[in-house]
Amino acid sequence: VSPRPTLAPGPCGQGTVLIGSRLPAGIATPATVVFADRLERNLAAMADFAGEAGLALRPHTKTHKCVQIARRQLALGARGLCFATVGEAEALTGGGLPEPADVFIAYPVWAEGDVIDRLAKLAGHAQVTVGADSPEAVGRLAPLAGQVRVMVELDCGLRRTGVAPENAVDVAQAVRQAGLDLAGVFTFPGHSYAPGAGPGAAGDEARTLTKGAEILASAGFDGLERSGGSTPSAKLAHPDALTELRPGVYVFNDAMQVELGVATLDEVALMVAATVVSRPAPGRLVLNAGSKVLGPDRPPWTTGQGRLADWPQARITGLWEHHAVVTLEDDPGPALGEVVAVVPNHACTAVNLVPELLVLDGDQIADHWPVAARAANR
Amino acid sequence: VSPRPTLAPGPCGQGTVLIGSRLPAGIATPATVVFADRLERNLAAMADFAGEAGLALRPHTKTHKCVQIARRQLALGARGLCFATVGEAEALTGGGLPEPADVFIAYPVWAEGDVIDRLAKLAGHAQVTVGADSPEAVGRLAPLAGQVRVMVELDCGLRRTGVAPENAVDVAQAVRQAGLDLAGVFTFPGHSYAPGAGPGAAGDEARTLTKGAEILASAGFDGLERSGGSTPSAKLAHPDALTELRPGVYVFNDAMQVELGVATLDEVALMVAATVVSRPAPGRLVLNAGSKVLGPDRPPWTTGQGRLADWPQARITGLWEHHAVVTLEDDPGPALGEVVAVVPNHACTAVNLVPELLVLDGDQIADHWPVAARAANR
Numbered sequence: 001v002s003p004r005p006t007l008a009p010g011p012c013g014q015g016t017v018l019i020g021s022r023l024p025a026g027i028a029t030p031a032t033v034v035f036a037d038r039l040e041r042n043l044a045a046m047a048d049f050a051g052e053a054g055l056a057l058r059p060h061t062k063t064h065k066c067v068q069i070a071r072r073q074l075a076l077g078a079r080g081l082c083f084a085t086v087g088e089a090e091a092l093t094g095g096g097l098p099e100p101a102d103v104f105i106a107y108p109v110w111a112e113g114d115v116i117d118r119l120a121k122l123a124g125h126a127q128v129t130v131g132a133d134s135p136e137a138v139g140r141l142a143p144l145a146g147q148v149r150v151m152v153e154l155d156c157g158l159r160r161t162g163v164a165p166e167n168a169v170d171v172a173q174a175v176r177q178a179g180l181d182l183a184g185v186f187t188f189p190g191h192s193y194a195p196g197a198g199p200g201a202a203g204d205e206a207r208t209l210t211k212g213a214e215i216l217a218s219a220g221f222d223g224l225e226r227s228g229g230s231t232p233s234a235k236l237a238h239p240d241a242l243t244e245l246r247p248g249v250y251v252f253n254d255a256m257q258v259e260l261g262v263a264t265l266d267e268v269a270l271m272v273a274a275t276v277v278s279r280p281a282p283g284r285l286v287l288n289a290g291s292k293v294l295g296p297d298r299p300p301w302t303t304g305q306g307r308l309a310d311w312p313q314a315r316i317t318g319l320w321e322h323h324a325v326v327t328l329e330d331d332p333g334p335a336l337g338e339v340v341a342v343v344p345n346h347a348c349t350a351v352n353l354v355p356e357l358l359v360l361d362g363d364q365i366a367d368h369w370p371v372a373a374r375a376a377n378r
Numbered sequence: 379v380s381p382r383p384t385l386a387p388g389p390c391g392q393g394t395v396l397i398g399s400r401l402p403a404g405i406a407t408p409a410t411v412v413f414a415d416r417l418e419r420n421l422a423a424m425a426d427f428a429g430e431a432g433l434a435l436r437p438h439t440k441t442h443k444c445v446q447i448a449r450r451q452l453a454l455g456a457r458g459l460c461f462a463t464v465g466e467a468e469a470l471t472g473g474g475l476p477e478p479a480d481v482f483i484a485y486p487v488w489a490e491g492d493v494i495d496r497l498a499k500l501a502g503h504a505q506v507t508v509g510a511d512s513p514e515a516v517g518r519l520a521p522l523a524g525q526v527r528v529m530v531e532l533d534c535g536l537r538r539t540g541v542a543p544e545n546a547v548d549v550a551q552a553v554r555q556a557g558l559d560l561a562g563v564f565t566f567p568g569h570s571y572a573p574g575a576g577p578g579a580a581g582d583e584a585r586t587l588t589k590g591a592e593i594l595a596s597a598g599f600d601g602l603e604r605s606g607g608s609t610p611s612a613k614l615a616h617p618d619a620l621t622e623l624r625p626g627v628y629v630f631n632d633a634m635q636v637e638l639g640v641a642t643l644d645e646v647a648l649m650v651a652a653t654v655v656s657r658p659a660p661g662r663l664v665l666n667a668g669s670k671v672l673g674p675d676r677p678p679w680t681t682g683q684g685r686l687a688d689w690p691q692a693r694i695t696g697l698w699e700h701h702a703v704v705t706l707e708d709d710p711g712p713a714l715g716e717v718v719a720v721v722p723n724h725a726c727t728a729v730n731l732v733p734e735l736l737v738l739d740g741d742q743i744a745d746h747w748p749v750a751a752r753a754a755n756r
Contacts, residue, residue: 136714318538323538337490
């Protein structure tokens with residue numbers, strides 16, 4: 001393996017300290033690694049931001065799926081945790097969180113099969129709140145009266161799930177009819193995921209939550225939580241309009257956050273160690289990390305399918321299941337056999353692909369964290 | 379749940395028999411299911427094709443990762459099996475295949491860490507062949523002389539890994555110097571993955587394999603295997619140029635194969651059962667199957683991020699981790715709470731997301747097949 005080139009400072013605040021040099025010698029690749037110091041900085045920065053803004057923080061755990069990180073988020077002052085599925089909540093609360101856990105499943109849960117029984121069991125050791133965007137879904141939750149609270153989902157522009165503020169009353173009245181408690185309104189400003197879209201999405205979020213809460217107040221539903229937040233919009237949130245933030249990706253960041261300008265490459269805490277297995281032509285090299293470890297996410301506005309942390313000019317321009325083709329012009333780049341640190345496009349899908357994360361303290365493997373809620377899709 | 383509409387025959391040969399009606403009542407969603415009769419037809423059709431063309435069949439197991447399907451492929455006459463990683467080969471051969479297994483790891487294996495020891499162990503109960511596209515990679519395999527054979531990878535147009543035929547001799551001579559046996563040349567005509575590209579890719583494959591074998595013969599390497607094949611190009615392969623085919627996806631097919639015209643919706647054997655959890659606006663419905671169960675693959679030439687098997691006009695137009703937004707104009711589509719059969723864009727990444735596949739015989743769950751080589755990325 002040839003000595004690595006000294007990098008000129010890159011476009012992302014990167015100096016000459018190569019993060020790849022912190023990968024343990026002889027690490028078996030591909031391996032999904034967490035840089036513990038960067039993780040801690042990311043966790044603290046969001047906790048500090050929320051505290052200063054007067055907003056409760058309820059991190060979305062779908063990004064990390066790890067009990068160890070959830071515990072640290074709570075220790076840093078998070079009010080509770082957010083989940084996408086009942087199974088994710090089961091996996092993490094069953095793994096040793098402080099009890100009673102404060103669980104919000106920010107999803108329009110459709111109570112089929114064993115879902116009622118599972119939610120009731122969860123409510124035995126956690127305060128459980130679920131999302132809903134239709135009277136029909138709420139009606140199916142009626143067996144959980146007195147055990148589970150409901151948040152009405154509002155659509156603030158993503159056009160995914162959620163009702164318009166004007167239609168929130170129908171859902172809220174179904175909550176009351178079912179004997180359930182209405183906890184508030186929530187929205188996901190996911191249209192923040194495009195270059196320059198953060199401020200607009202944060203404004204949409206604020207207006208929608210405010211309007212929804214006002215409409216519900218005039219229908220007799222008072223004291224409601226107003227929950228929002230996505231990583232690209234979190235620090236642009238309007239503190240007067242929200243009571244709670246639910247960002248997820250900020251713990252690790254990823255190539256999408258870098259390209260959105262939300263994080264620098266130095267703030268990415270999760271990477272995949274990969275080996276250069278082929279250099280078939282000048283300017284092209286191939287890594288043994290493909291879509292089955294990096295994840296195949298590629299929104300149209302991204303410049304590639306992932307990054308090399310130590311070569312900011314490089315892009316993954318082709319991705320197959322076990323091959324990443326890296327294009328790197330005007331730079332010799334890493335040599336055949338060299339191990340490099342790859343920044344996935346989307347941390348949440350990358351984490352879900354592996355059974356555990358290798359935790360690096362400095363350049364030592366300090367721990368193995370199971371991805372406890374891996375594939376907990378229901 | 380409302381009765382399902384009777385469909386007019388769709389553009390993909392689909393009649394009025396709804397595959398969704400074969401999903402077992404009360405199935406917990408999302409669930410990744412295999413229709414056993416369709417799988418068997420797909421397996422038999424490729425075995426028959428290869429037999430009639432006089433080509434050996436070596437299915438790529440990365441698509442299914444299941445011992446049960448590998449056994450059936452061998453029973454139908456496959457010469458051996460193809461893998462992408464040492465770990466995939468370990469997982470399936472360790473799961474009970476007929477011994478000695480005939481294993482080809484069609485990847486430029488870079489022998490670092492424990493790879494030599496693992497390959498030696500594998501060679502104790504299998505005939506093992508690995509790919510290589512550089513003299514450096516071959517040199518590292520020298521400790522396996524007498525135990526492992528090598529196939530030289532040629533690039534026939536994908537521009538991923540592999541050398542040009544002219545450069546195959548350098549790799550072959552390294553094989554000889556290392557005391558290893560050269561088994562042949564192989565290529566992956568993956569540029570077949572674009573509408574209309576199959577015949578051109580099959581022609582490139584044929585020319586490249588022929589030329590590589592000729593160049594090597596003139597350098598004293600005779601009797602070489604010439605291995606090619608991808609699902610979109612397999613049935614377009616030139617029988618005189620190849621000795622072996624390595625298709626993978628054909629066992630299940632997927633929305634990409636449908637859109638390439640390689641399979642009809644009736645030939646898709648793997649689907650995800652999902653529930654309609656939200657119908658927030660006319661023409662838009664949301665399923666509880668997102669990128670963490672369908673896979674986020676979306677090549678630019680696809681028309682969406684997956685299909686509904688029983689609504690050929692529908693497209694998944696937005697995909698998040700646990701939400702699929704389906705656009706379906708001029709059709710009421712499935713009702714809130716209804717369970718539908720979703721065709722993923724890419725079967726290989728979808729299978730890798732779940733611990734097991736539910737096998738349906740008719741409309742009954744007949745078996746659970748572990749995804750034995752799941753996440754076997756190294």
